[in-house]
Amino acid sequence: MARQVPARLSSDAEVRSLAASSLVKLFDSLYEGAVVIDQAGRITWINDKYKALIGWNGSEAIEGRAIEEVLPNSRLRQVVETGQADLLDVLTVGGRQMVVSRIPLHGEAGNVIGALGVILYDRLQALKPIVSKFQQMQSDLATVRKQLADGRQAKYRFSQFVGTSRLAAETKEQARRAADREGAVLLLGETGTGKELLAHAIHAASRRAEGPLVTINAAAIPEALLEAELFGVEPGAYTGAGTRSRSGKFQLADGGTLFLDEVGDMPLSLQAKLLRVLQEGEVEALGGNRLRPVNVRVIAATSRDLKAMMEAGSFRADLYYRLNVLPIRLPPLRERREDIAMLCETLLEQIAEQGGEASRTLAADGLARLGCHDWPGNVRELRNVLEQAVAQSDNRRLASADFPMLPETPATPEKLSVSLASSVESRVRPLREVAAAAERLEILRALEATGRVKLHAAKLLGISRAQLYEKLSSLGIVSGEADI
Numbered sequence: 001m002a003r004q005v006p007a008r009l010s011s012d013a014e015v016r017s018l019a020a021s022s023l024v025k026l027f028d029s030l031y032e033g034a035v036v037i038d039q040a041g042r043i044t045w046i047n048d049k050y051k052a053l054i055g056w057n058g059s060e061a062i063e064g065r066a067i068e069e070v071l072p073n074s075r076l077r078q079v080v081e082t083g084q085a086d087l088l089d090v091l092t093v094g095g096r097q098m099v100v101s102r103i104p105l106h107g108e109a110g111n112v113i114g115a116l117g118v119i120l121y122d123r124l125q126a127l128k129p130i131v132s133k134f135q136q137m138q139s140d141l142a143t144v145r146k147q148l149a150d151g152r153q154a155k156y157r158f159s160q161f162v163g164t165s166r167l168a169a170e171t172k173e174q175a176r177r178a179a180d181r182e183g184a185v186l187l188l189g190e191t192g193t194g195k196e197l198l199a200h201a202i203h204a205a206s207r208r209a210e211g212p213l214v215t216i217n218a219a220a221i222p223e224a225l226l227e228a229e230l231f232g233v234e235p236g237a238y239t240g241a242g243t244r245s246r247s248g249k250f251q252l253a254d255g256g257t258l259f260l261d262e263v264g265d266m267p268l269s270l271q272a273k274l275l276r277v278l279q280e281g282e283v284e285a286l287g288g289n290r291l292r293p294v295n296v297r298v299i300a301a302t303s304r305d306l307k308a309m310m311e312a313g314s315f316r317a318d319l320y321y322r323l324n325v326l327p328i329r330l331p332p333l334r335e336r337r338e339d340i341a342m343l344c345e346t347l348l349e350q351i352a353e354q355g356g357e358a359s360r361t362l363a364a365d366g367l368a369r370l371g372c373h374d375w376p377g378n379v380r381e382l383r384n385v386l387e388q389a390v391a392q393s394d395n396r397r398l399a400s401a402d403f404p405m406l407p408e409t410p411a412t413p414e415k416l417s418v419s420l421a422s423s424v425e426s427r428v429r430p431l432r433e434v435a436a437a438a439e440r441l442e443i444l445r446a447l448e449a450t451g452r453v454k455l456h457a458a459k460l461l462g463i464s465r466a467q468l469y470e471k472l473s474s475l476g477i478v479s480g481e482a483d484i
């Protein structure tokens with residue numbers, strides 16, 4: 001059969017009108033609802049599905065009415081007014097939420113002559129997987145934001161700084177006074193002596209406690225990035241700086257405290273810029289040309305000998321004096337051995353809490369062994385050693401043998417008596433344990449006094465050499481070189 005040839009070609013206008021009516025049919029079938037308004041915001045066409053959705057009574061004419069009269073929340077009129085499409089939005093119709101799309105309709109001359117609104121989904125239900133993913137992302141974002149905010153709050157209080165020795169008490173007292181005042185604080189002490197702990201405690205007890213506490217570690221950040229981290233970056237400051245400005249730590253700490261850790265590791269060029277900020281109270285971001293005022297209290301810390309560095313020319317004298325307003329020295333643990341027992345108690349409780357198990361305690365010889373070590377890593381090292389012992393041993397009371405990681409330095413009487421004295425003070429213990437500790441101490445003293453010649457030591461102690469050997473092994477005392 002011959003193909004039907006159209007009698008004549010349609011005119012442009014006819015094609016357009018045919019296209020328009022077939023598109024309208026398409027909308028009608030494709031979407032849950034479709035409505036067209038004219039330039040004046042009156043409905044010119046609405047499909048039956050939409051009418052059903054809004055419960056329109058079939059007897060009354062809907063065409064010619066203002067769109068808002070039928071759909072009070074409609075934003076189609078704005079689309080006509082602005083000529084801007086709204087490709088995705090949520091519209092509440094009769095208490096139900098619908099996903100809608102709105103596009104302007106243009107006339108021959110390109111002018112807006114009306115707008116088309118379609119309901120893409122009348123049940124958000126259909127979008128549930130996407131919506132729940134979105135909600136998940138929102139809640140993740142909220143969590144991260146909260147973590148960020150938490151990260152800017154003090155983690156420690158003064159009560160967490162354990163120690164009743166004279167040195168510890170003095171340090172704590174100085175720190176309390178610093179909390180009551182304004183002005184830079186400089187925390188000086190070996191690694192692990194509690195500088196960070198005190199910085200947090202000072203902030204938490206200061207008038208700025210409600211403000212942020214922001215930390216930056218000059219030793220942990222590559223020199224090239226440190227300036228941007230501290231002072232912020234303006235767009236285009238350097239290749240790869242990005243198109244948005246980024247706040248520096250100074251700005252983030254506005255109204256609060258900036259903890260400048262390992263300040264002794266700061267390069268000289270940045271020391272000059274830091275000094276300027278401290279003097280002027282204004283920061284200038286990298287690549288910026290604007291000074292912003294900031295209200296920040298600086299607590300600096302270092303394990304280095306800043307004074308020696310200053311004398312050697314690697315730390316600026318003017319910055320040193322600027323930071324050294326309220327210097328606080330944190331004593332190393334070996335200078336306050338009497339605090340070891342109490343520290344162990346606290347640290348063992350913390351470790352137990354983390355591991356969700358009952359807290360361990362220390363047997364007398366365990367404490368004695370800890371009391372003899374010199375702790376170059378201070379409280380941090382003590383914590384690590386206790387953690388290791390807890391992980392490796394099943395003993396409820398950790399004994400000397402549970403600390404094989406400590407070098408077997410023979411105890412000196414002072415070291416031992418100090419740790420024993422404090423442990424006796426802090427808790428009443430079974431006599432058997434006390435007796436063992438006393439024996440241990442006396443044996444060590446005898447060994448010390450006799451140059452570790454066991455025969456002589458045994459004589460001093462009034463026991464036989466064999467008995468001494470027995471005690472050495474039962475008390476876990478390292479037998480020395482001289483085995484006479």
Ligand SMILES: Nc1ncnc2c1ncn2[C@@H]1O[C@H](COP(=O)(O)OP(=O)(O)O)[C@@H](O)[C@H]1O
Nearest residue numbers: 160161162190191192193194195196197379380
């Ligand atoms: N006096 C103290 N009492 C209790 N815990 C302490 C004390 N000093 C330090 N710590 C703990 O030791 C670890 C190291 O302390 P930190 O403040 O980071 O030392 P630093 O900053 O001087 O290296 C942390 O876990 C801290 O909680």
Ligand SMILES: [Mg+2]
Nearest residue numbers: 192195196261
């Ligand atoms: Mg530190």
